[in-house]
Amino acid sequence: MKANPLVSVIIPVYNGEKYLAHAIESVLSQSYQPIEIVVVDDGSEDRTAEIARSYSQAQYVFQANRGVAGARNSGVQAASGEWVTFLDHDDIMLPASLQGRMDYLSAHPEIQCLIAKHQSFLEPGVEIPFWITPEHLENPQFGFGYLIAKKTFLEEVGGFDPKYQTMENLDLFYRAKDMGYQIAKFPEVVVLRRVHTSNTSRDVMSFRTNLIKMTRASIMRQRESQDIR
Secondary structure, X not given: OOOOOOEEEEEEEOOOOOOHHHHHHHHHOOOOOOEEEEEEEEOOOOOHHHHHHXXXXXXXXXXXXXXXXXXXXXHHHHOOOOEEEEOOOOOEEOOOHHHHHHHHHHXXXXXXXXXXXXXXXXXXXXXXXXXXXXXXXXXXXXXXXXXXXEHHHHHHHOXXXXXXXXXXXXXXXXXXXXXXXXXXXXXXXXXXXXXXXXXXXXXXXXXXXXHHHHHHHHHHHHHHHHHHO
16 A cells, blocks of 8 residues: 555535534544545535535535435545545544554555444433443444445445445445455544434434344345355
């Protein structure tokens, strides 16, 4: 891997005026360079566009509302970087987040996709919601959404499936695994995940339903692959 390749940080956002500036500022504080920021506005109706456009360092992409998977795909398409990572508009990227991961990838050139840990924190004034356990607040967790990957990897795997409005990251990893890709784990916290009243994680039923669908689809792909052999 060449020294310091360009990393594209994609921020999908829908009606994110409350937190978007914090997310962008956290990317601008990265010790790693060079980076580009791609904000994908998924049809927001608040001040999201105004906030995103106030940052000359950020590329602003607007699309009619298609969901987070579609926004992620639009971001990948617009990205110029060899490597791509994602940041939810309500989360915060730690200052050494990119440097640590890129150092790891430089030392492991065989890896095309790397997941990492996040630390959840409660938005001030918000009670612990039913869908999150105290363990998630106390201990860092690995999350499929906190990935960094080669743009070519994301394209070869087929991007994010728009039919999944939740857990679209897990579906991508299932498909990558079924295609034989090796996905590594970076054992450090790279993102602070904000817990508030509007997280998509609150839709527990959708998570469970999609998990069943994704697991079944993965099993079918593995069976078809074995039949071909």
